[in-house]
Amino acid sequence: MALSYWASGNELSLKTWQIIMDFFVVILLSIFFTHQLKRIINKFIPFDALKLKQLFIVIGFLLAATVLFYSAYTIYNKFTYTYIYNRIDVLEHPSQSLENNLIFALNYFIYFAMWTVFYVAVKGLMELNKSRETRLKLESNLKESQLNTLKGQINPHFMFNSLNNIRGLMLEDVPRARNMLTRLSETLRYSLTKSTLNSIALEDELDMVRNFIEISKIQLEDRLQFEEKIDKKSLNILIPPMIIQMLIENAIKHGISSLKEGGLIVLSTCLIDHQLQIKVTNTGTLRTSKDSTELGLKNIKQRLALLYGEKADFKLEEIENKVIASINIPTA
Structure with a gap:
């Protein structure tokens, strides 16, 4: 949130170190939740037998990740702006309306969705290449076995x-x-x-x-x-x-x-x-x-x-x- 204020002219007069701290917290939370998404996708999504129902499972994971990210960032904001920044006025700013919070959550749902699509595409290509290498190795072994027989x-x-x-x-x-x-x-x-x-x-x-x-x-x-x-x-x-x-x-x-x-x-x-x-x-x-x-x-x-x-x-x-x-x- 502080980043959006700063981008619009820093109308709340946040200090540079506060903006940097907010930035790194957002980065760390994003890395943490995308890493968890990766672990869950690898565990529950079979890349060698993808079906339509897996799409709904992934969407469920995205919604859960978005809600947890929003909750974690909200807790961070309330704690930091109340006890560290001493800027409780930020929490009462018009930008904290329900509409803006929903937009914020939607933006991160889209971000997680784009990250997931990219990861699934890369992972799928890696699995496809691995499967191809395995098939070629099996074909080579079979060919060698046939030649040894002949x-x-x-x-x-x-x-x-x-x-x-x-x-x-x-x-x-x-x-x-x-x-x-x-x-x-x-x-x-x-x-x-x-x-x-x-x-x-x-x-x-x-x-x-x-x-x-x-x-x-x-x-x-x-x-x-x-x-x-x-x-x-x-x-x-x-x-x-x-x-x-x-x-x-x-x-x-x-x-x-x-x-x-x-x-x-x-x-x-x-x-x-x-x-x-x-x-x-x-x-x-x-x-x-x-x-x-x-x-x-x-x-x-x-x-x-x-x-x-x-x-x-x-x-x-x-x-x-x-x-x-x-x-x-x-x-x-």
């Missing part, structure tokens, strides 16, 4: 058949059997160590593929022919581990092994417009056997989607009695 899946049938074939080979060609065991061991080690990574150099993946081909030749022998057409510029490009191996395995299982005369698998890579293109071409057709679950192909598609989103693509097509599986992934 990575490093060596077909157990391949392992079983390889061990059986090597056992049979030991009766015919011990040095070659020993060499195949070494290759199988390297394949397992690769699967265990590289499956924890999301990307490796293409050159490292090729070593794994060559081991896989040599092991597969124990059973298929001359029926399996393999050629490489590798762009040297692509050797250091990072790719998902074991993704080429899965393409080769699919080509052998559903292509070469089903042909009596066998066939040829060609692995080629090239760089086109900041994209690495990987192609595995094999003799055969796209006929799908009844017992095929196509898990390998689904695995490849899911891994590419998780790692690159729409920036990568996988395509499988048949052209002139040849099946072509192609992958395009970004190089940066």
Whole structure:
């Protein structure tokens, strides 16, 4: 009240220290009641599930805060102007009419309302950002979990058949059997160590593929022919581990092994417009056997989607009695 008198020319001739004291008391009371409003709003208003009824609850809090603020300030005025300022005449001033007191209370109701709207807006944005961060973290954890599930899946049938074939080979060609065991061991080690990574150099993946081909030749022998057409510029490009191996395995299982005369698998890579293109071409057709679950192909598609989103693509097509599986992934 003293501030309004001072602003209108200080017609009551209040001293500077009295005006300053009134000013700081108003500030302190405002801080105290807005702080209490904040505590009550945080306790009773669910920011993650706001409903219309919460609006009426907030209005109730605002009315209560206004009444308590008005009561506290009125008590302060009466005590201060009576016992400290010795200016009881101020309390009898026309400005102390019921109408002016109602206007004063209404002004502070509007002030508390504006503060509440601002606080709720800021708090809501903070909660929204927190919720977004939590969602992104959960999505990241889920993505990582899915990738860990999809990575490093060596077909157990391949392992079983390889061990059986090597056992049979030991009766015919011990040095070659020993060499195949070494290759199988390297394949397992690769699967265990590289499956924890999301990307490796293409050159490292090729070593794994060559081991896989040599092991597969124990059973298929001359029926399996393999050629490489590798762009040297692509050797250091990072790719998902074991993704080429899965393409080769699919080509052998559903292509070469089903042909009596066998066939040829060609692995080629090239760089086109900041994209690495990987192609595995094999003799055969796209006929799908009844017992095929196509898990390998689904695995490849899911891994590419998780790692690159729409920036990568996988395509499988048949052209002139040849099946072509192609992958395009970004190089940066």
